Amino acid sequence: MKILRTFWNSPIGPKTTHFWGPVFGWSIPLAAVADTQKPPEMISGNMTGVMCVYSALFMRFAWMVQPRNLHLLARSENRVREMANQAATSFNGNIKKALAGLRRIDLEGLRWRVFDAKGQVLGRLASQIATVVQGKDKPIYTPNRDDGDMCIVLNAKDVCVTGRKLTDKFYRWHTGYIGHLKERSLKDQLTKDPTEVIRKAVLRMLPRNKLRDDRDRKLRIFVGNEHPFGDRPLEPYVMPPRTVREMRPRARRALIRAQKKEEEQQLGPNVKRGKKREVEAEVTA
Secondary structure (H helix, E strand, C coil): CHHHHHHHHCCCCCCCHHHHHHHHHCHHHHHHHHHCCCCHHHCCHHHHHHHHHHHHHHHHHHHHCCCCCHHHHHHHHHHHHHHHHHHHHHCCCCHHHHCCCHHHCCCCCCCEEEEECCCCEHHHHHHHHHHHHHCCCCCCCCCCCCCCCEEEEECHHHCECCCCHHHHCEEEEECCCCCCEEEEEHHHHHHHCHHHHHHHHHHCCCCCCCCHHHHHHCEEECCCCCCCCCCCCEEECCCCCCCCCCCCHHHHHHHHHHHHHHHHHHHCCCCCCCHHHHHHHHHHC
């Protein structure tokens, strides 16, 4: 009883806010624990980040309060930990963006085609995706109907480009203010958001009509291998074989000229070259 009486009359006992503040404050960690049981798309990453910062500042305040309240400190530390776990759960490849708009799509009878962008050329991959998302690979294709299948693109960060497009290709847009013409190279865009590179390539291959937005909703692009459609009947899409030429015509002609020049240098400078010089030599003889 003496110990209880001492605690009751202490500066951090039930008579003060030092006791009831942490007690009521435990509701936030408990809510964070409950949020970890929710689907990732139901968790707000921005709000979770704000609560993490708030909890960290409040824990510093709890450490500076005198007399030091260990109950308040423990509650603040637990809140920071739970908010960090919730933030890790909410950030999982932008799942919320991936699942957006599925309710507006009639999924009945659609096939789920999976494209692996690893090592694929951007333009060739985009042309195949545009064909499937429009339904042009089906015998029932009609231009005024949206019969395309769902397209899931994985490993967008590993897509390839040919030539010098990585540094020479630019995306340009205008903010609406005078002189605010912005541009970003393909290399920077791949670093910032590689999913937008494939999305822009596919959308610019689609007809600009009323079906374009519906077809855009059927395109789901992910940076890595993770996606939330594991419960769907997925069908891997096999890319057609690419016929690569051994050498481009201009490079082949340049190589032939270089070989002829090397042969002429080996034969010596006294060898007559060209038909005109041969005719002149015969007339002189």
